[in-house]
Amino acid sequence: MKISQRALSLTTSPIRRLGPYALEAEKAGKKVYHLNIGQPDIETPAQFMDAIRSFDKKVVAYGPSQGDPKLIAQVQKYYEAWGMHYEAKNIYITNGGSEALELAALALCDPGDEILVFEPFYANYNSFAKISGAHVKAVPTHAENGYRLPDAATVEQYVSAKTRAILLTNPGNPTGVVYTKEEMDMVAGIVKKHGLALIADEVYREFVYDGAYTSFGTYEDLADNVIIIDSVSKRYSACGARIGCLISKNDEFTSQINKFCQARLCVPEVEQIGAAALYDTPKSYLEAVNEEYKKRRDTIAAGLAAIPGVISSDPKGAFYVMVKLPVDDAEKFAIWMLKDFSDNGETVMIAPGNGFYATEGKGIDEARLAYVLNCSDLKRAIELLGKGLSQYPGKKN
Ligand SMILES: *Cc1c(COP(=O)(O)O)cnc(C)c1O
Numbered sequence: 001m002k003i004s005q006r007a008l009s010l011t012t013s014p015i016r017r018l019g020p021y022a023l024e025a026e027k028a029g030k031k032v033y034h035l036n037i038g039q040p041d042i043e044t045p046a047q048f049m050d051a052i053r054s055f056d057k058k059v060v061a062y063g064p065s066q067g068d069p070k071l072i073a074q075v076q077k078y079y080e081a082w083g084m085h086y087e088a089k090n091i092y093i094t095n096g097g098s099e100a101l102e103l104a105a106l107a108l109c110d111p112g113d114e115i116l117v118f119e120p121f122y123a124n125y126n127s128f129a130k131i132s133g134a135h136v137k138a139v140p141t142h143a144e145n146g147y148r149l150p151d152a153a154t155v156e157q158y159v160s161a162k163t164r165a166i167l168l169t170n171p172g173n174p175t176g177v178v179y180t181k182e183e184m185d186m187v188a189g190i191v192k193k194h195g196l197a198l199i200a201d202e203v204y205r206e207f208v209y210d211g212a213y214t215s216f217g218t219y220e221d222l223a224d225n226v227i228i229i230d231s232v233s234k235r236y237s238a239c240g241a242r243i244g245c246l247i248s249k250n251d252e253f254t255s256q257i258n259k260f261c262q263a264r265l266c267v268p269e270v271e272q273i274g275a276a277a278l279y280d281t282p283k284s285y286l287e288a289v290n291e292e293y294k295k296r297r298d299t300i301a302a303g304l305a306a307i308p309g310v311i312s313s314d315p316k317g318a319f320y321v322m323v324k325l326p327v328d329d330a331e332k333f334a335i336w337m338l339k340d341f342s343d344n345g346e347t348v349m350i351a352p353g354n355g356f357y358a359t360e361g362k363g364i365d366e367a368r369l370a371y372v373l374n375c376s377d378l379k380r381a382i383e384l385l386g387k388g389l390s391q392y393p394g395k396k397n
């Protein structure tokens with residue numbers, strides 16, 4: 001049996017790679033604080049379970065390929081509250097935001113095409129691009145200036161005849177950066193000028209801690225270019241439900257998406273019923289969650305600021321912060337923390353930064369921290385990180 005080049009070109013998840021070391025540490029009785037994964041500890045709203053418990057159909061049947069009309073109507077209503085008007089035909093329910101990203105790449109790209117991303121970026125973007133035969137082309141951003149976007153002229157140097165789309169996460173994973181109006185206008189200008197698609201991954205839209213948030217969906221003159229990626233995973237702490245959506249006002253594009261959706265028949269019926277109920281969660285739920293994450297953000301930012309030699313992004317959204325560490329190699333440091341370090345039987349696990357870069361050799365001394373722990377655990381985790389950094393043999397001054 002021969003394996004495809006496409007399969008061979010994919011890589012295993014850099015975030016999951018250190019899993020065995022953590023298991024080993026936990027088996028040895030160490031308590032490991034997990035700052036490595038973006039799995040929120042917040043409870044899924046009861047509406048989800050209640051809706052699923054009351055499911056009483058006799059047959060779990062195929063549903064429409066586009067998605068359950070009730071869920072689509074709920075998504076429409078949610079966007080109305082954001083001042084964004086979509087018709088039902090603009091919305092395709094998908095197996096998480098992940099499938100929406102994959103379908104967007106499949107519908108836009110041919111082999112050899114390029115998708116522009118700003119690195120560091122969400123590692124799975126590599127796989128979504130490669131599955132479509134394309135690859136990501138990374139525009140660098142830097143820890144030293146808080147991973148802000150470069151100017152238009154710099155970004156345009158990365159646009160070629162093969163560029164099909166700009167793909168970005170706002171608020172950002174792994175950086176926690178929320179783009180300014182100027183940055184968004186800059187991206188919008190390039191998209192318009194070169195006739196590209198703008199794949200706006202806004203799954204963290206509700207997680208913004210300092211001021212207002214603007215969606216790329218509000219750029220009226222980009223209505224034909226913008227593809228919104230959304231999901232209930234992070235918003236309602238329902239990652240396992242696997243319900244997301246793709247939204248676009250470009251009928252030519254969505255008619256292609258429709259064909260992919262038909263080929264996979266439909267998205268799970270029961271989870272769609274649960275997800276539809278999630279959209280009835282009172283706004284106070286999202287506000288309380290936002291409040292909690294803001295406290296965590298403040299806790300982790302203060303903790304990091306107190307560790308000598310650490311340069312941190314200025315996290316304003318999502319629940320991540322990207323840090324540059326005073327070490328030779330953040331992956332070695334992460335493994336050392338699990339294998340060799342402990343303080344009162346405790347240690348911390350971080351995600352090495354190199355997995356969030358496409359450019360070879362970048363991100364070697366960086367790491368992503370997910371603040372998905374309560375404030376007191378978070379404080380302790382950052383204390384452990386500081387202690388580890390002061391004892392690590394490969395530290396740099
Ligand atoms: C979590 C995440 C997704 C997708 O999650 P789903 O569970 O598939 O909805 C997409 N983009 C980013 C940046 C994420 O962090």
